[in-house]
Amino acid sequence: MTVELAIASLRQQHIVSGNHQESRYFDAIKALVAGRNAAEGTAERQKWQQAIDQIYQLVEDEILHNTAPPTKAISFGTSGWRGTLGKDLSVHTVAVVTAAILGMYQNAQDSEELRTALGVADFKEVQARGCVIGFDNRFGGSLLARAAVNVLQANGVQIYYAGEATTGALSASVLIHKAAFSINLTPSHNPLEYGGFKYNAADAGPAAPILTDTITNLARQYIQLDQIPMIPAELDLLQPVEASSKIIMEDALESWQQLIRAGSTQHGIEYDRLLKELAANDQVVVCIDAVHGASRLYLQRLLNNPPDERLILLRKTADPTFGGIAPEPSSANMQPALAALVARPEPLKIGAVIDPDGDRIRFTDGTIEISMNQFGAMAYHFLHEVKGKRGMVAKTVASSNLANGIAAQLGEKVFEPRVGFKEFKPVINKALVYFEESDGISIIGHTPEKDAFIGLILAIDMILTLKKPLGSYLAAIEEQFGHYYPDRDAVVVSLQGDSLLQALNQLSRYSPGSKVTVGEQSRTIASVIDIDGRKMIFEDGSWIMIRPSGTEPKVRFYVEGRTSDETALLVKTAKSMLAEIGLLP
Numbered sequence: 001m002t003v004e005l006a007i008a009s010l011r012q013q014h015i016v017s018g019n020h021q022e023s024r025y026f027d028a029i030k031a032l033v034a035g036r037n038a039a040e041g042t043a044e045r046q047k048w049q050q051a052i053d054q055i056y057q058l059v060e061d062e063i064l065h066n067t068a069p070p071t072k073a074i075s076f077g078t079s080g081w082r083g084t085l086g087k088d089l090s091v092h093t094v095a096v097v098t099a100a101i102l103g104m105y106q107n108a109q110d111s112e113e114l115r116t117a118l119g120v121a122d123f124k125e126v127q128a129r130g131c132v133i134g135f136d137n138r139f140g141g142s143l144l145a146r147a148a149v150n151v152l153q154a155n156g157v158q159i160y161y162a163g164e165a166t167t168g169a170l171s172a173s174v175l176i177h178k179a180a181f182s183i184n185l186t187p188s189h190n191p192l193e194y195g196g197f198k199y200n201a202a203d204a205g206p207a208a209p210i211l212t213d214t215i216t217n218l219a220r221q222y223i224q225l226d227q228i229p230m231i232p233a234e235l236d237l238l239q240p241v242e243a244s245s246k247i248i249m250e251d252a253l254e255s256w257q258q259l260i261r262a263g264s265t266q267h268g269i270e271y272d273r274l275l276k277e278l279a280a281n282d283q284v285v286v287c288i289d290a291v292h293g294a295s296r297l298y299l300q301r302l303l304n305n306p307p308d309e310r311l312i313l314l315r316k317t318a319d320p321t322f323g324g325i326a327p328e329p330s331s332a333n334m335q336p337a338l339a340a341l342v343a344r345p346e347p348l349k350i351g352a353v354i355d356p357d358g359d360r361i362r363f364t365d366g367t368i369e370i371s372m373n374q375f376g377a378m379a380y381h382f383l384h385e386v387k388g389k390r391g392m393v394a395k396t397v398a399s400s401n402l403a404n405g406i407a408a409q410l411g412e413k414v415f416e417p418r419v420g421f422k423e424f425k426p427v428i429n430k431a432l433v434y435f436e437e438s439d440g441i442s443i444i445g446h447t448p449e450k451d452a453f454i455g456l457i458l459a460i461d462m463i464l465t466l467k468k469p470l471g472s473y474l475a476a477i478e479e480q481f482g483h484y485y486p487d488r489d490a491v492v493v494s495l496q497g498d499s500l501l502q503a504l505n506q507l508s509r510y511s512p513g514s515k516v517t518v519g520e521q522s523r524t525i526a527s528v529i530d531i532d533g534r535k536m537i538f539e540d541g542s543w544i545m546i547r548p549s550g551t552e553p554k555v556r557f558y559v560e561g562r563t564s565d566e567t568a569l570l571v572k573t574a575k576s577m578l579a580e581i582g583l584l585p
Contacts, residue, residue, distance in 0.1 A: 003044045006035060007051045015055070020062040020086065026193035028055050033324040052321065056139055062086035063140045064238070069093075074219040076212035077550045079420075080198035082187040085140055089185075089195035091147040091237050093223070097197055098151040098183065099230035100218035102126075104211070105180075107218075117210050119180075119202030126180040129202070130158030132173040132250060134165035135185035136294045136357040138195055139320035144185045147237045153246070154235050160250040161241055166294050166358025167198070168442075168451025169252035174204035175447065176255040186294075186357040189328035192321050205448030206422035253298045256453060263445025266429070268387030269461055275304040277464050284463065285346040287312040287337045288456070291327045292319040293356030295452060302453055303460075312340050322356070329353040329362030329439045334369050341366035348463045350470065354452040360439035361452035363459055365470040372455075373400035373486045374474055376435030379458050381406050381477055383432045383443065386465060391444065394424050394431035397532055398545055398558045402477075402484040403435075409481060418532030419547065421450050437488065437558065485567040489574075490554040493583050500548055504555070506581040507534045507546060516544075519569040542566060544574045555583055 001009075014028035029052055036048035063086050070088035074081055074097065081097065083089050105126045108114040120126050131152055135141030141164065149159055160177055162170055167184055174182045180202050187196030199207050199215065207215075222228045241247060260271045278284060286303070288311075290296035296316040303311060314336050315323065325333060330353070337351035341364070349366035363370040370378075380393040380403055393403045394415040407414045415431055417423035421442075424434040428448045435441040440450030443458070459470060466473055478484075495503055510516065514525045516536070523542075529535040533547025535558075545558040557574040561567035578584040 003035070003039070003047045007032070007047070010035075011051075011055075015058070020058070020066060021068075023058065025055050025059050025062070025086065026084070029059075029192070029321060030324070033321045037324055056320075059086050060140060060143070063090050063143055066090040067092045069223045074216060074223065076199070076207070076216045079188055079206065080184075080196055080212075081216075082190055082194055082196040084193050085138065085195040089140075089144060089197065091143060094144045094185070094197060095147040095151050095231055095237050096222050096228055097215065097219045098148040099228050100215050100222055101181070101183075101199060102151070102155050102157070102230045103218045103222070104214045107214070113210060114214065117201065117208045127156045128158065129178060129180040130160055130248075132160040132162060132170055132177065132179045132182040132252075133184075134162035134170045134182075134250075134252060136166075137164060137292060137296075137318060137320060138186065138192075138356070140195065141185050142241075143238070144195065145183075146239065146241060148183050148185070149241055149247070150235060150237050150239050151231055154232050155230055159247045161247050162250040162252040164294050164297060165252040166298065166451075166453065168358060168447055168449055168453050169256040169298070171200060171204040171447040171449035171451070172256040172259040173250055173252045174200060174202070176258050177250075178202075184357070188357050189326075189355040189360060191326060200449070203425075203428075203448060205425060205428065206420070208422060208425065253301055256302075259446065260454070260457070266389075266445030267383060267432075267443050268389055269457060271457065274457065274461055274464065275306075278303060278460060279306045281348075281464065282310070283346050284348045284350075284460075285310045285312070285341065285344050286460070287314065287340045287349070287351045289314040289333065289337050289351075289353045291315050291325065291333060291353065291356065292317060292322050293327065293354060293358060295354045295358040298358075298453075302456075310346070314340065327356050329355055329360050329371075331369060334362060334364055338364055338366065338369075348467070348469060350456075350459050350463065352452075352456055352459070354456075355439075358452045359450045361441070361455040362439050363455075363470060365472075367469070368471045368474075370470055370474060371437070371486070372435055372439040372441060373437050373484075374402060375455065375459070375470075376400075376433060376441055377403040377406055378462070378470070378474055378477060379435070379441060379443065379455075380433040382458065382462055382465075382473075384410060384412070389432055389444070391430060391432040392427065394427045394434040396420070396423065396436040397529055397535055398488070398547070398556075399435065399437040400484050400486040400560055401541060401543070402481065403433075405481040405484070406477070416529075420550065421448075424448065437486065483562060484560055485562065485564045486558065486560040487567050487571055488556065488558045489571065490549065490552075490556045491575075491578060491584055493553060493555050495583070496553060500555070503581050503583055504533065504546065504548060507577065510534065510536050510577070516573060518566070518573050542570060544570055544577070546574060546577065 559570035
């Protein structure tokens with residue numbers, strides 16, 4: 001079959017001419033991307049790309065003109081609202097959600113609890129302090145941003161327009177400009193068909209539940225109305241951003257750099273000195289895979305343009321299809337960075353994968369992979385023992401207990417909340433480090449958002465200060481504080497809502513004192529943490545945790561053994577538990 005016939009067949013299979021609702025644009029795009037990848041290095045690749053571009057034109061038309069409610073009800077979770085581009089996130093629905101945010105601020109005049117969570121006194125303060133707005137590399141980001149900008153402007157809100165930017169940099173912009181809030185159009189690491197809408201209040205961190213619940217409720221009310229509050233009937237939602245002289249064009253990275261310099265006394269990172277050392281030290285090479293995301297625009301400036309031969313940037317082109325990969329820090333996505341570092345002669349190597357909106361990062365030293373389970377603990381040890389800072393560590397309950405072991409020997413406390421970076425709010429600028437196993441981290445004196453850039457700067461500081469690879473530093477820490485071997489996985493489930501929770505409630509049979517078979521051994525559960533799903537801790541400190549995903553129709557499970565063999569057995573045990581309650585065959 002010729003390329004032309006193959007493309008025509010895919011269009012016929014997935015696209016109903018003139019009918020956005022029935023067309024499955026992203027199924028077509030994924031199949032076309034597979035064809036494009038298979039044709040890499042041939043003249044036929046361009047034909048596949050042209051077909052992809054044509055489908056994206058249809059997606060753009062849907063984004064622009066779909067005024068129907070989203071296919072799934074708007075719901076703000078741990079990281080905002082996510083859905084399919086065009087069918088869920090459109091110019092219309094983004095305008096509605098932006099209006100709901102403004103409606104929340106107006107309603108706050110009657111609620112002290114809301115005002116406290118928002119960090120503003122009244123709507124006039126919101127208008128004056130303004131909103132920082134940006135987006136990641138997703139298709140249609142600038143169109144969706146226009147819709148939000150025009151609603152904000154119509155209501156007299158000052159705009160700081162950052163364009164394509166990372167989550168951590170936008171958070172820094174809120175703090176530097178003392179803005180009232182931010183809007184970030186990103187679904188983070190979700191697949192290519194997703195769009196997303198993140199909202200942060202004046203504290204620049206993930207919004208508290210009272211705020212996300214209020215936005216959800218107002219947006220669901222507004223979406224049903226013919227005339228939506230806060231959106232004038234005559235408003236052109238697609239007026240170009242550049243058409244207004246009142247908009248301040250924001251350099252989010254510059255704000256990020258101001259913030260890290262300002263926080264130096266708290267965290268001990270001397271950013272400018274570090275960059276000079278990086279440029280001068282020919283024993284260091286850095287390889288970063290941006291997976292086509294927003295970080296690709298900033299990495300050279302972030303590191304002050306080090307010599308080209310010692311800063312390797314992978315997947316640095318604009319590609320909303322992400323080359324067909326799942327755009328997240330993962331072992332699979334770490335392979336290109338590992339391969340790039342293998343032949344390098346420098347003894348100090350840093351490899352990293354950063355997700356599309358730059359709020360997650362995973363490392364390698366060219367030999368081993370280092371997930372945030374290990375790196376978060378390393379960062380805590382580094383700030384506490386090398387930088388000489390004192391304070392607790394904060395980690396989500398699903399993260400490795402390596403940090404717990406370090407804190408215990410150092411005589412420091414551990415703050416261990418449920419999954420979600422917003423759960424760290426009580427200890428922001430009290431804990432030295434806050435991190436979660438899903439590759440998110442931030443530190444004292446920095447943003448309350450997870451931020452890949454601060455993780456990268458920490459890694460560079462570690463190897464330059466200690467003059468050893470990241471893997472060697474980790475090995476030294478494990479030798480002193482113990483070995484921990486975490487793992488995680490997820491299963492897709494058909495149950496949702498109350499039905500899923502009822503199934504998971506059956507895990508309550510696993511209580512302290514219960515026996516669990518792990519491999520050929522019977523283990524006793526020593527304690528249970530049930531603040532977020534169920535974490536069952538055995539007498540030797542190994543554990544299994546099971547919880548529902550907050551963003552996808554999945555149940556996630558996490559395990560940690562004290563040997564790698566034990567971890568593999570715990571994974572099997574976790575799957576057996578899920579099978580017992582009917583969530584796995």
